[in-house]
Amino acid sequence: MAVVKKEDAISAFKTIMMYYGIDDAELISKTPARVISAYDELLGGYKQEPEDVVGELFPLDFPYDEIVSVKEINFDSLCEHHFLPFSGKVNIAYYPTENYVGLSKIARLVNVFARRAQVQERLTWQIAHALMDLLSAQAVGVQVTGSHMCMALRGVKVPAKTTTVSFLGDESLFDKLNESIRG
Ligand SMILES: [Zn+2]
Incomplete structure (x- = not known):
């Protein structure tokens, strides 16, 4: 480049x-x-990689075999087609295996990908993949809800909310993850 x-x-x-x-x-x-x-x-996210912001993982040295969910994480991103903002909220849930991560690190991870030229579908997938990779989680679910200025201000000029989801890992846990991120 x-x-x-x-x-x-x-x-x-x-x-x-x-x-x-x-x-x-x-x-x-x-x-x-x-x-x-x-x-x-x-567009500051291009200067960061997920592993830089997630940092230290903590060993799960107690018997926790349930969902960890972090909801309503605000994000602001730029649509790669029009360079107009889209903003909204990210809900994340995962089943840990051996490690867990500081909760604020999850919000930082969202920003690594949100602060790039994006489409909401890819943003959702990238957050899910990074969590899965970094945490070696059993399963991960991510839901992103966004309002796109390029839809509200130009073209069709109708404000609307778009929801995208991504699930990775053990499929038998997807239903529970789905309940958690949508709730
Ligand atoms: Zn757009």
Whole structure:
């Protein structure tokens, strides 16, 4: 992939503004740099890998053979087709085997994938896969519910909520995971 300098990204956004007849007047002269800084945050997930944020796993040294669920984790992402935001909530449930993970780490893991150019289906799948890989869980269920600005503001212009789910691991546990993430 070609390496592009930040100043080139800033001047590219200046070009977009000029396309709309917005000239580089004093008041908004810093806008292109601000826009790129904002995208640096919205797309910051490219600088992270799941294993960096999950960090230490804790050994399950007590007999816990039930679901762990973390619900209503807020996320903000960017749709890869229109570069408009989509936001919502992630519900996660898993059956641990030998290890469990700090609960705040699960929210960080969501952000690694949400803070990229995404489609909701892939985001859901990536979160489930990363949890499964990192935790060697028995089974994992993930539900993402999102509102997409590209649907609300343009095209059909109808606000709606989209739900996607992903289940991995031992299929006999999927029903219970499903109850947990939807509840
Ligand atoms: Zn879109």
